[in-house]
Amino acid sequence: MTTRVGVVLFPGSNCELDAMEAVSSLGGDAVVLWHGEATVQGVDAVIVPGGFAHGDYLRPGAIARFSPVMAAVQAFAEEGGPVVGICNGFQVLTEAGLLPGALQKNAGLKFLCTTVDLRVETTRSALTAGAEVGQILRVPINHFEGNYTCDADTLALLQAEDRIVLRYLDNPNGSVDDIAGICNAAGNVVGLMPHPERAISELLGSVDGTVLLRSLLDAPSRV
Amino acid sequence: MDQPLHRALGLTDDEAASIERILGRAPNHLELAMFAVMWSEHCSYKSSRLHLKRLPTDAPWVLVGPGENAGVVDVGDGIAAAIRIESHNHPSAIEPYQGAATGVGGILRDIFTMGARPIAVMDPLRFGSLDDARSRWIAEGVVNGISGYGNSVGVPTVGGETVFDETYADNPLVNVLCLGLLPAERLVLGQATGEGNLAVLLGSTTGRDGIGGVSVLASAGFSDAEADAQKRPSVQVGDPFEEKRLIEACLELLEAGLVVGIQDLGGAGITCATSETASRGGMGMDVDVTAIPLREAGMEPFEIMTSESQERMLAIVEPSGLDAVLGICRKWDIRANVIGHVTSGPATGDEAGGRLRILDGFGGAVLADVPAASLHDDAPLYDRPRAAPSGWDEAGRTLAGPELPPCEDPAADLLAMVADTSWVWSQYDHQLYLNTVEGPGGDATVLRLKHPATGADTGRGLALSTDGNHRWCAVDPRLGTALVVAEAVLNLASVGARPLALVNCLNFGNPEHPEVMWQLSEAIDGMAEACSSFDLPVVGGNVSLYNESRGMDIDPTPVVGVLGCIDDLRRRPPGVRLVEGGRLVLVGATQPELSGSLWARDKGHRGGRLPALDPELHLRVAGVVRDLVNGGLLAGVHDISSGGLALALAELCVRSGLGAQVARVADAAELFSESPSRVVACVTPDSLPYVERVLGNAGVPFARIGVASGDRLSVKGLLDVSVAELGTVWQQRLPEALGSGTTQG
Numbered sequence: 015m016t017t018r019v020g021v022v023l024f025p026g027s028n029c030e031l032d033a034m035e036a037v038s039s040l041g042g043d044a045v046v047l048w049h050g051e052a053t054v055q056g057v058d059a060v061i062v063p064g065g066f067a068h069g070d071y072l073r074p075g076a077i078a079r080f081s082p083v084m085a086a087v088q089a090f091a092e093e094g095g096p097v098v099g100i101c102n103g104f105q106v107l108t109e110a111g112l113l114p115g116a117l118q119k120n121a122g123l124k125f126l127c128t129t130v131d132l133r134v135e136t137t138r139s140a141l142t143a144g145a146e147v148g149q150i151l152r153v154p155i156n157h158f159e160g161n162y163t164c165d166a167d168t169l170a171l172l173q174a175e176d177r178i179v180l181r182y183l184d185n186p187n188g189s190v191d192d193i194a195g196i197c198n199a200a201g202n203v204v205g206l207m208p209h210p211e212r213a214i215s216e217l218l219g220s221v222d223g224t225v226l227l228r229s230l231l232d233a234p235s236r237v
Numbered sequence: 238m239d240q241p242l243h244r245a246l247g248l249t250d251d252e253a254a255s256i257e258r259i260l261g262r263a264p265n266h267l268e269l270a271m272f273a274v275m276w277s278e279h280c281s282y283k284s285s286r287l288h289l290k291r292l293p294t295d296a297p298w299v300l301v302g303p304g305e306n307a308g309v310v311d312v313g314d315g316i317a318a319a320i321r322i323e324s325h326n327h328p329s330a331i332e333p334y335q336g337a338a339t340g341v342g343g344i345l346r347d348i349f350t351m352g353a354r355p356i357a358v359m360d361p362l363r364f365g366s367l368d369d370a371r372s373r374w375i376a377e378g379v380v381n382g383i384s385g386y387g388n389s390v391g392v393p394t395v396g397g398e399t400v401f402d403e404t405y406a407d408n409p410l411v412n413v414l415c416l417g418l419l420p421a422e423r424l425v426l427g428q429a430t431g432e433g434n435l436a437v438l439l440g441s442t443t444g445r446d447g448i449g450g451v452s453v454l455a456s457a458g459f460s461d462a463e464a465d466a467q468k469r470p471s472v473q474v475g476d477p478f479e480e481k482r483l484i485e486a487c488l489e490l491l492e493a494g495l496v497v498g499i500q501d502l503g504g505a506g507i508t509c510a511t512s513e514t515a516s517r518g519g520m521g522m523d524v525d526v527t528a529i530p531l532r533e534a535g536m537e538p539f540e541i542m543t544s545e546s547q548e549r550m551l552a553i554v555e556p557s558g559l560d561a562v563l564g565i566c567r568k569w570d571i572r573a574n575v576i577g578h579v580t581s582g583p584a585t586g587d588e589a590g591g592r593l594r595i596l597d598g599f600g601g602a603v604l605a606d607v608p609a610a611s612l613h614d615d616a617p618l619y620d621r622p623r624a625a626p627s628g629w630d631e632a633g634r635t636l637a638g639p640e641l642p643p644c645e646d647p648a649a650d651l652l653a654m655v656a657d658t659s660w661v662w663s664q665y666d667h668q669l670y671l672n673t674v675e676g677p678g679g680d681a682t683v684l685r686l687k688h689p690a691t692g693a694d695t696g697r698g699l700a701l702s703t704d705g706n707h708r709w710c711a712v713d714p715r716l717g718t719a720l721v722v723a724e725a726v727l728n729l730a731s732v733g734a735r736p737l738a739l740v741n742c743l744n745f746g747n748p749e750h751p752e753v754m755w756q757l758s759e760a761i762d763g764m765a766e767a768c769s770s771f772d773l774p775v776v777g778g779n780v781s782l783y784n785e786s787r788g789m790d791i792d793p794t795p796v797v798g799v800l801g802c803i804d805d806l807r808r809r810p811p812g813v814r815l816v817e818g819g820r821l822v823l824v825g826a827t828q829p830e831l832s833g834s835l836w837a838r839d840k841g842h843r844g845g846r847l848p849a850l851d852p853e854l855h856l857r858v859a860g861v862v863r864d865l866v867n868g869g870l871l872a873g874v875h876d877i878s879s880g881g882l883a884l885a886l887a888e889l890c891v892r893s894g895l896g897a898q899v900a901r902v903a904d905a906a907e908l909f910s911e912s913p914s915r916v917v918a919c920v921t922p923d924s925l926p927y928v929e930r931v932l933g934n935a936g937v938p939f940a941r942i943g944v945a946s947g948d949r950l951s952v953k954g955l956l957d958v959s960v961a962e963l964g965t966v967w968q969q970r971l972p973e974a975l976g977s978g979t980t981q982g
Contacts, residue, residue, distance in 0.1 A: 025482050025570060028391025032671050035692060066389040069478025125384045125664045156666050158388075212668050217685065217809060219674075 017231045020047040020057035022087065022103070024078045029064035029100065029211065036211035037061070040224065042231045052082035058234035059096040059140075060087055062103030064156070064209060074102060074117065074159050075109035084110050096140035096233040097203045101157055104195070104205030113198060113205045114172070115164030117157075121188025125158040129219065131183040132194050132208060139179045139197040141204040143236060144229035151222035153208040155186060160207040162189035162196075172196055180206055202233070242266065246273035252617055259611045267595060267605040270539040271612065274505035275512065278782055281616035284748035285780040288761045296774040298737060306347045306427055306501065307417070308776025310738045312802055314695045316688055317421040319353040322414040322703075322740040322798045324781035328472045329411040333378025337411050338386035338475040339447075342547050344415040345392060346501030349484050350550070352425040352491045353417030354689050356670055358387055359682070360397035360413050361703040361742075361796045362661070365406030365786070367974040372401070375409050377975055383413075384664040389477035390484070394665035395673055396682035397703055398796075399658040399971075402838070404707060408786040412742040412779075414703060414798040418689040425491060427500035428518035429553040429579045434497055436511065436522060436577030437562060440483045440549040443507070444532030447473035447545025479548040486569035487550055493565065495558045502549040508542045508612070510551040511577060512593050516610035518553075521580035521592045525599045528576045538595060538604050553579065583608070623758055624751035628844065636712050638844020641831055644905030647883065648956040652966050653839055654880045655887050660971035674698065674806065679813055680731040680876050685806060698806035700734035705744075705796035706879065709847055709911075712833040714756040714793045716847045718763035723855050723913050725799040726771055727876045730859035731916060732810040733866035734801030739768060741778040741797050746790025748782045756793040757782075764795065770852035773799070803867075810866050814873035815893040815919045815945035822928065823882070825858050825915030826938040829906035835879045836909035848912035854937075855914040861935035862916055870928050873919035881909040883952070885917050890950045891964040899943035900953040908955055919945055 019037045021030050023046045034044035047054055049067075054060055067078035078084065084106070091097045091112055099107035107113045120126055134142050134149040145151075164172070169190060172178050180195035187207070195206030210223030243253040246269060256264050256272050264272065278284060294302040300317055301309035307321035325340025341358060348355045360383055365372030387394045392415070429436065490496050498518065500510045507529065515522040526538045532546065554562050559575070566573035578599070583591025593609040596602065608615075628637030644650065662677035675683035681702040686695045704725040709717030726736050741764065746753040757780075768775055784791040803810075815821075831837050832845025865871050873893070877885045882902065890897055902908050920928050925941075932939045951957040 025485075026389075026391075026478050028481070028669060031692070032669065035671055065391060066478065066481070069389065069476075069481075071478065125388060125666075127388075127666050127668065128663050154668055156388075156668065209668075212671065215671070217674050217806070218668075218671060 017042045017059060017234055018057045019044050019059045019061055020054050022047045022049065022060065022062045022083055024049040024067035024081060026067045026069050027063055027065035029209065032211045033061050033063040036214045036227055039214060040227055040231055047083050049081040049083045052086050054086045054090045059230055060090060062099040062106050064101030064103060067102055067106060075106035078106045079110040088112060091203050094200065094202050096230055098141055098230055099205040100209055100211065101207055104207055105159065107203065107205045112203050113196060114168045115162055117159045118161045118163050119159050120161050126186055127156045129154045130186055130208065132180045133183060135178045135181055136176045138176055139201045139204045140233040141226050141229050142179055144232060145225045152213065152220045153210055153223055154212040155208050157207055160187045162193045164190065175199060179204055243269055246270060247277060248273050252276060255617065259615055260607060265605065267539045267542065268607055270543050271508045271605060271607065274508055274543045275612040276616045280505050280509060282780055283617045284619050284621050284782060285743065285757060286618055287620055288758050289778065291761055291765045292775040293765060293769050294775050299774050299776055300424060303775065303777050306350045308738060308740060309351060309424060310776060311421060312686065312699065312737065314688065315421050316686065317419050317424060318699065318800060319348050319351040319417040319419060320414065320738065320740055320798065320800050321347045321777050322412060322742045323779045324742050324744060325411045325413065326409060326744065326781050326784055329379050330375065330408050332472040333375045334382040335472050335474050337379040337382030339473045339547050340411055340413045341383055341386045342475045342480050343503045344413045345390065345480065345484065346503065346550065348415045348417035349487050350427060350499055350501045351417065351419065352423045353419035354488055355392045355415050355417040356672060357416045357684060357701065358392050358394045358413060359701055359703050359798060360394060361705060362397060363400045363402065363405045363410035363794065365401065366403040367401050369406055372406055373975055379409060379411055380661050380664055386475050386477045388666045390481050391669060393667050393669040393673065395667045395684065396677045396701060398705065399661050402707065404786065404792045406786045408784050408791055410744045410784065410794055412796050414740065416701060416800065420690045423491060425496065425499055427514055428498040429514035429520050429522060430497055430518040431555065432520065432579055432581050433556065434579040435554050435556055435559060435575045436579065437552045437554055438529060438549060438574050438576045439486065439552055439566060439571055441476065441479055441546055442530045442532040443541055443544045444546045445536065445540060445544065448540055448543055473545045473547050475547050482569045482571055483548055483550060486566055486571045489565050490552065490562060493561065495562050496552045496554055498553040500551045502551060504545060506542065506544045512609045512612040514551060514553060515593055516613055519582040519584065521582060521590055521609055522577050523580055523594045523596055523599065524577040525596050526604060527598050528574055530572060530574055542595060621748055621754045622751045623755040625755050626752050633846065634713055634716065635846040636844040638842060641837060641842055642840050647905050647908055648958045650836060650839065651883045651887055651956060651958065652963065654835060654884050655963060655967040656970040657967045658971065660975065674809055675732055675812060681728040681734065683732050683803065683810060696806060698803035700729050700732050700801040700803055701798065702728035703796060703798045704728065705794050707792035707794040708835065708838050709833045710760060710795065711792040711843060712845060713847045715759040715763035716850065717833065718760040718795045719767035719850050720847065720913050721795060722764060722767035722771065722797055723850055724876065724878050725797050727859050727914065727916065729799060729801035730863040731866065731874050731876050732803070733863055734803045735863060736771065736773050736799050736801045738776045738800045739773050739797055740776060741795060743778065743780045744784055744791065744794040744796060745782050746784055750790060753790050760793055760795045767852065771856065805867065808869060811871045811873045813875045813888055813892050815889050815895045815897060816872040816921065817895060817946055819872050819919035819921055819945040820925050820941055821897060821899060821943040821945060822918045822920055822939055823915065823942045824862065824918055824932060824937060824939045827907050827910055827915065828912035829904065829910055830912060831906050831909060834881060834909055834911045836881065848910065850913050857935055857937050858914045861932060861937050865928060865931060870924050871918050872921050875917050877915040877917060878911060881911050882917065883908045886950055887963055889917065890960045891967045894960065895945055896947035896949045896960050897943055897945050898947065898951050901940060901942050902952050902955060905955065908952060
């Protein structure tokens with residue numbers, strides 16, 4: 015059965031086409047979920063893509079969280095549906111309260127577009143179920159506000175509940191505990207700053223995002 | 238301030254007299270303001286038009302040549318590519334962040350105006366010396382502006398150049414190129430046809446930002462920092478989120494076939510967009526100045542008509558399609574207001590035929606009434622005096638200068654040259670749209686070519702290179718410009734691409750100085766000669782004059798952007814890379830000439846005679862390099878340009894973390910010469926015999942010069958330096974300089 019993946023489109027999103035291309039290239043079906051419509055159209059999984067939703071005005075994700083579609087995404091997540099927020103999508107999920115913590119400006123106070131090494135820390139998330147713990151992945155990052163932060167209790171909880179999904183080998187942005195991605199308690203909602211959809215082709219430099227996105231496409235059948 | 242109004246607006250007495258002749262009466266303030274912006278150097282090319290006609294513009298694959306918003310070429314598979322380059326030098330000198338940001342915004346609008354989705358931006362940047370605090374402030378602001386706007390608007394910045402030289406102190410060159418793709422059948426032009434059709438203004442409100450930007454900023458020299466600070470209100474302010482929605486809305490309008498013509502609002506704002514669409518369509522237009530949504534109260538009609546507020550477009554639509562147009566704009570939260578009606582053309586004999594009339598409400602008082610075409614077609618055309626600089630020997634094509642100093646320490650000279658530019662481009666999203674096979678930092682950028690409507694991968698690629706070299710052009714602007722074009726062609730060959738089209742940005746000093754006009758004319762001739770030799774059509778260009786720094790004209794700096802096509806992109810091109818044990822082959826012949834080189838400039842030397850360009854040999858070198866790259870026969874390749882063989886070798890080493898042992902370089906002149914038509918190739922031993930046979934058959938000179946191995950770069954008898962040291966200096970130069978404090982002078 016082909017997995018239908020809904021890709022949320024806010025005004026100002028810009029990685030939606032890339033996410034859809036990546037999903038299609040891995041055999042999934044991708045559909046757009048328009049921000050103004052309070053439905054996820056019965057999809058099997060949701061990607062909140064990168065970009066600058068509502069121009070990142072006020073604060074990344076601060077306006078997008080109020081979009082009608084986010085209520086539907088929240089309900090879908092509460093029913094156990096797999097939801098992945100990439101980059102700006104991660105910021106939106108933290109603002110929406112689907113994931114804890116926040117993303118602040120990079121430690122170097124510069125936008126950073128480069129490729130980094132990530133370590134898979136758990137396979138209990140929708141994005142890493144098909145990967146192996148300790149697996150090293152080369153995946154691009156592209157952000158100004160990617161410096162993950164949270165209070166000490168939250169960090170302890172994330173560590174205790176095995177909810178740190180990916181860590182940077184060489185922390186590029188100052189994130190606490192080298193965190194590149196986290197998940198909710200159930201593991202079905204994942205947020206990460208790196209862009210797995212940019213690492214699906216040898217021609218573009220890496221295929222290491224494939225194992226992550228394939229896990230997402232396989233997630234509905236695991237539920 | 239007793240000077241007449243027309244002079245305050247930047248018009249000469251003769252120009253004011255022409256306007257009175259055209260109108261048959263004295264113009265009012267509004268009319269004068271409209272002529273002033275449209276007849277500015279920036280909009281009318283009045284000093285350069287005469288010379289630009291000499292550039293070759295035709296080829297069977299050219300769909301749209303110069304004169305439209307962008308050049309368009311057929312790249313096969315039903316896909317057309319729109320390309321344009323522009324300068325935002327003066328705004329960036331005054332307000333670096335917004336100047337650079339709005340430069341990106343403006344070039345994007347030129348591209349989606351043609352119906353194309355912008356897919357890539359390139360930024361050739363030139364700043365004053367890194368030792369100068371103000372130049373560092375400008376450099377940081379410009380890079381932040383491009384990063385802040387370009388990343389947010391969602392178009393990747395995939396390459397460019399970063400050059401530091403004191404000639405650009407206080408007057409940076411911020412050029413920006415944009416490439417877009419469209420289904421070939423969807424090409425739209427910026428024209429208004431069909432009497433009774435509506436002119437709909439899309440996007441931002443109109444404010445007081447950027448009033449007279451083209452005449453105040455771009456068409457006059459700079460004096461001192463204090464006076465420049467006064468000009469800051471003439472710099473526009475950009476909003477990338479508005480632009481992103483505007484792009485999506487316009488592309489959706491075009492996809493739905495709802496627009497007859499569309500035009501972006503750039504320099505000279507509504508005046509330019511309304512008069513250009515009307516005159517291109519052979520029509521007139523009535524514009525209701527009260528229908529234009531304003532950002533602030535109390536704006537005068539002349540301010541509204543000449544404002545350069547950003548993120549605005551003018552769409553010409555049929556009345557029956559208006560509701561659908563407004564619906565799409567609502568979806569994207571884009572403001573849309575009918576501000577004009579297309580009226581009859583000049584051919585009808587109708588009294589209002591071909592007129593651009595500015596009205597105080599449709600049916601209300603006429604505030605301005607001018608022939609629409611006169612704002613363009615009747616713009617002054619100057620054949621300004623030209624004179625070669627003193628010391629120029631035309632017969633010997635030599636510029637008098639002191640003797641070159643001896644080269645005492647090649648290793649130290651090389652270390653002074655190396656600079657990694659990733660500090661700049663790692664701040665740009667250069668990967669969006671999953672096209673970037675080879676990003677910034679290489680010889681040329683390589684992009685996958687996907688169909689813009691279906692997303693289908695053609696298996697082919699596009700390549701882009703931007704190049705300029707003021708050092709060469711300062712010695713001999715004609716040959717220097719030809720060498721710049723040649724370098725771009727060889728850069729494309731190094732990634733396996735054949736060139737299709739060239740756009741240029743001609744950055745020069747004050748055209749009222751005869752030497753500057755001579756440089757401009759010579760540069761255009763050099764470009765024309767090279768482009769003809771290489772069968773390369775010029776499909777668009779931009780001229781930026783009055784680039785002056787601290788009382789001096791900048792060195793002549795024609796910048797070219799060349800688009801190429803890769804016929805089979807199944808594998809990545811080899812890139813600037815060495816592999817252990819690879820044999821180093823120097824392709825092409827070296828002329829031991831240092832005049833005009835980076836090495837000479839670093840020694841404070843100017844003048845001399847540039848190394849010669851043999852176009853026929855150059856094409857053979859480019860052709861064989863392209864074939865070897867596409868055949869997968871090279872492990873690495875780097876073209877030889879600024880810094881000569883020495884810098885090419887150093888970059889190969891630091892980018893690979895591998896050393897090279899090189900011999901058969903006679904002296905420092907051969908080591909640092911920038912003579913054209915040369916690359917260094919890294920070839921594995923088992924490929925070497927075949928590669929040498931191919932080179933021999935192509936009739937191209939070549940020589941084995943060394944092997945890639947170890948942890949030192951050594952050139953026998955000339956230099957020996959550790960790759961680690963080279964790498965550290967290379968990596969640290971920009972971050973250290975730009976992190977060392979800046980000043981807003």
